[in-house]
Amino acid sequence: MKKITSNVKPIIYEPAGADEVCKPRLLVLDQRLIPYEKKYIELKTYKDVISAIKDMVVRGAPLIGITAAYGMALAVRDVVKTCHGKSLCEELSSIANEIKNARPTAINLNWAVDLIMNDVRAIHELPVHEAINAIEKRAIWIHEDDEMRCQKMGEYGAHMIETCGHKSVLTICNTGALATGGIGTAFGVILTAYKKDPSIKVFAAETRPRQQGARLTTFEFIENGIDCTLISDTACGYLMKKGEVDLVIAGADRIASNGDTANKIGTYQLAVLAKENNIPFYIAAPLSTFDLSIKSGEEIPIEERSHEEVTHINGETICTKGVKVRNPAFDVTPAKYISGIITEKGILSGDYKSSIKNAFNETVIA
Amino acid sequence: MKKITSNVKPIIYEPAGADEVCKPRLLVLDQRLIPYEKKYIELKTYKDVISAIKDMVVRGAPLIGITAAYGMALAVRDVVKTCHGKSLCEELSSIANEIKNARPTAINLNWAVDLIMNDVRAIHELPVHEAINAIEKRAIWIHEDDEMRCQKMGEYGAHMIETCGHKSVLTICNTGALATGGIGTAFGVILTAYKKDPSIKVFAAETRPRQQGARLTTFEFIENGIDCTLISDTACGYLMKKGEVDLVIAGADRIASNGDTANKIGTYQLAVLAKENNIPFYIAAPLSTFDLSIKSGEEIPIEERSHEEVTHINGETICTKGVKVRNPAFDVTPAKYISGIITEKGILSGDYKSSIKNAFNETVIA
Numbered sequence: 001m002k003k004i005t006s007n008v009k010p011i012i013y014e015p016a017g018a019d020e021v022c023k024p025r026l027l028v029l030d031q032r033l034i035p036y037e038k039k040y041i042e043l044k045t046y047k048d049v050i051s052a053i054k055d056m057v058v059r060g061a062p063l064i065g066i067t068a069a070y071g072m073a074l075a076v077r078d079v080v081k082t083c084h085g086k087s088l089c090e091e092l093s094s095i096a097n098e099i100k101n102a103r104p105t106a107i108n109l110n111w112a113v114d115l116i117m118n119d120v121r122a123i124h125e126l127p128v129h130e131a132i133n134a135i136e137k138r139a140i141w142i143h144e145d146d147e148m149r150c151q152k153m154g155e156y157g158a159h160m161i162e163t164c165g166h167k168s169v170l171t172i173c174n175t176g177a178l179a180t181g182g183i184g185t186a187f188g189v190i191l192t193a194y195k196k197d198p199s200i201k202v203f204a205a206e207t208r209p210r211q212q213g214a215r216l217t218t219f220e221f222i223e224n225g226i227d228c229t230l231i232s233d234t235a236c237g238y239l240m241k242k243g244e245v246d247l248v249i250a251g252a253d254r255i256a257s258n259g260d261t262a263n264k265i266g267t268y269q270l271a272v273l274a275k276e277n278n279i280p281f282y283i284a285a286p287l288s289t290f291d292l293s294i295k296s297g298e299e300i301p302i303e304e305r306s307h308e309e310v311t312h313i314n315g316e317t318i319c320t321k322g323v324k325v326r327n328p329a330f331d332v333t334p335a336k337y338i339s340g341i342i343t344e345k346g347i348l349s350g351d352y353k354s355s356i357k358n359a360f361n362e363t364v365i366a
Numbered sequence: 367m368k369k370i371t372s373n374v375k376p377i378i379y380e381p382a383g384a385d386e387v388c389k390p391r392l393l394v395l396d397q398r399l400i401p402y403e404k405k406y407i408e409l410k411t412y413k414d415v416i417s418a419i420k421d422m423v424v425r426g427a428p429l430i431g432i433t434a435a436y437g438m439a440l441a442v443r444d445v446v447k448t449c450h451g452k453s454l455c456e457e458l459s460s461i462a463n464e465i466k467n468a469r470p471t472a473i474n475l476n477w478a479v480d481l482i483m484n485d486v487r488a489i490h491e492l493p494v495h496e497a498i499n500a501i502e503k504r505a506i507w508i509h510e511d512d513e514m515r516c517q518k519m520g521e522y523g524a525h526m527i528e529t530c531g532h533k534s535v536l537t538i539c540n541t542g543a544l545a546t547g548g549i550g551t552a553f554g555v556i557l558t559a560y561k562k563d564p565s566i567k568v569f570a571a572e573t574r575p576r577q578q579g580a581r582l583t584t585f586e587f588i589e590n591g592i593d594c595t596l597i598s599d600t601a602c603g604y605l606m607k608k609g610e611v612d613l614v615i616a617g618a619d620r621i622a623s624n625g626d627t628a629n630k631i632g633t634y635q636l637a638v639l640a641k642e643n644n645i646p647f648y649i650a651a652p653l654s655t656f657d658l659s660i661k662s663g664e665e666i667p668i669e670e671r672s673h674e675e676v677t678h679i680n681g682e683t684i685c686t687k688g689v690k691v692r693n694p695a696f697d698v699t700p701a702k703y704i705s706g707i708i709t710e711k712g713i714l715s716g717d718y719k720s721s722i723k724n725a726f727n728e729t730v731i732a
Contacts, residue, residue: 035685035686035687036683203692204689206574206676206684206685207600208572208574208598208599208600209598209600211684211685214677214684214685214686215684215685215686218685218686218689219686222686222688222689227690228689228690229689229690229691229692230676230677230685230689230690230691230692231676231691231692231693232574232575232599232631232632232676232693233574233598233599233600233632234573234574234575234599234630234631234632234635235631235632235692235693235694235697236635237632237634237635237638237697238631238634238635238668238694238697239692239694241634241697264600265598265600265601265604266598266599266600266601266603268603268604268607269600269602269603269604269635269639272603272638272639272642273635273638273639276638276642302604310572310596310597310598311580311596313679313680313682313684314679314680314682314684316679316680316682317402318572318577318580318581318679318680319401319572319577319580319581319584319596320401320580320581320584320585320588321401322588323570323584323587323588323594323595323596324593324594324595324596325595325596325597326569326595326596326597326601326605327597327598327601328601328604328605331601331603331604331607
């Protein structure tokens with residue numbers, strides 16, 4: 001299939017010149033300003049990377065992993081020059097933990113950083129220049145690998161949409177180029193389906209409190225020419241009940257080995273409403289999102305974020321001063337509500353425990 | 367039971383002096399400015415009343431009905447002096463229709479205006495002064511009657527809460543003094559329960575797009591000293607699934623004769639989520655909210671409001687420019703999801719068709 005691309009580029013990495021005169025450059029699009037302004041920020045050190053992840057300059061589970069990987073590459077470049085052997089590993093291991101702690105829920109962050117750390121253990125006897133190159137290559141590979149995974153998810157998901165004749169899709173949060181290294185997960189599926197059938201229509205749920213649906217997803221759909229309608233999170237059930245939604249697709253931040261899926265707060269509600277209205281509910285996520293170390297969603301820690309996300313919008317208060325707030329950033333959708341999980345290895349469904357295991361064992365499942 | 371009151375007064379009507387030197391004054395709290403500012407607006411003519419209803423200076427189904435009744439009283443005062451007999455009825459009938467068209471979904475509006483019009487047909491042979499007085503008395507009666515209904519709903523609902531031992535209640539939109547002529551419907555139930563058990567806790571859902579939960583309900587809970595936590599609409603299902611919600615109560619804009627209930631957009635979702643999590647879901651609404659002329663919720667027209675409600679908050683855009691929008695203001699919760707309807711005649715449940723009929727036939731049902 002022809003490669004599908006999006007115009008939106010959330011991360012740009014320029015490797016150092018071969019002579020090391022030019023340093024590498026890591027630029028990220030400041031997603032806090034989208035859709036109002038397109039501004040890139042240069043991240044010069046791994047500390048900058050941590051801040052960018054913590055402050056949600058970059059967001060979306062896969063993109064956080066990619067950014068973290070480049071962050072590790074920057075750290076290696078700095079650390080490798082001053083310490084060697086065991087102390088290099090120790091130093092980077094401590095930096096790796098620091099980066100991993102930037103966000104508690106996204107498993108891709110751990111996955112990417114751990115992959116880099118595996119390589120670090122193998123490079124400590126290499127000459128400095130080769131060591132730096134090896135880690136940089138790995139970070140670029142993590143980025144390109146995610147791009148390829150998005151392509152595959154897009155193909156499998158679009159095939160399902162085409163086969164089932166779905167014409168109207170509801171999605172939540174942002175799962176597009178802004179969240180990944182490629183065309184996106186749930187968004188990538190819709191974009192690929194749109195390339196086959198331009199009549200497809202999308203509802204983007206606002207996704208309070210951070211409004212990623214309203215700010216980012218409408219931006220990406222419009223940039224790609226897709227017919228997109230913004231709705232309040234309160235209107236999702238209404239449209240499902242009215243028969244205006246054929247399919248719900250969401251991304252994932254972490255998937256347990258039984259298929260239970262942590263994703264943006266509000267996803268669980270959509271899944272319950274979809275079930276109640278006999279609408280298929282799909283998750284689209286690469287295998288890097290799966291955490292086989294946990295048996296069920298019960299074990300996924302749910303981050304509670306700042307109260308200001310709920311009480312303020314565009315810097316202005318929307319409620320009575322001094323009110324208490326709860327702000328869980330994610331929820332867990334039990335596997336029983338999920339019609340299928342679209343991965344780069346095919347669409348998992350049915351008995352998730354075994355279909356997930358098969359996907360990791362490279363069994364052909366599609 | 368002791369009369370429960372709220373400090374919040376959304377409407378004040380001062381009758382004319384007996385000598386007619388002083389004109390009557392109708393003041394309404396501009397609810398668009400709550401919780402930031404408490405400002406009263408004087409409505410001098412029925413045209414002002416229509417604007418106030420249309421622009422949501424006043425909102426909440428019962429309060430809209432009360433305001434409309436006072437609007438009719440103002441209209442009678444103006445019209446009665448210039449025309450008589452049949453032409454008076456005709457003129458007022460046309461004004462009544464104008465007022466009824468200010469908002470399409472709220473049944474209380476029709477109910478209150480029709481009640482006034484019944485009286486109008488009886489007064490056209492009275493002296494001007496007596497005619498004016500008769501209609502004014504009726505409008506005041508509609509107001510006081512609603513206050514009494516709120517008290518009764520509060521008592522029945524609070525008794526249920528006390529009996530079931532519910533400690534944590536989730537509610538949507540605003541259903542308090544700001545929405546009614548008394549302590550409110552769902553809000554009044556919670557306020558009355560709080561007077562019996564001050565340890566009761568409340569979750570207020572933001573209620574996008576107009577955020578009445580965040581703006582008005584948190585204001586009313588805090589003004590009354592009730593422990594209130596604001597949450598995004600996306601977090602309701604999460605908290606229900608976590609077992610942090612014992613009960614959901616919502617108000618109603620119109621209830622069909624089978625119990626299907628139109629209320630603020632997002633209510634249907636809460637009902638489905640409550641059912642899925644075995645949490646009781648109650649509606650609190652006076653009998654004036656029931657529309658026995660319709661068999662089911664299918665017949666309730668759903669108002670779609672301005673796109674700016676979805677795309678702008680506090681006057682600022684929250685999404686990509688030019689995106690399409692759907693903005694249904696209400697949804698219909700089928701009766702099967704409703705554990706009970708708290709009315710001033712007791713709590714209706716089970717076979718709604720017959721329990722609603724009984725309530726209207728004055729049968730004792732509590």
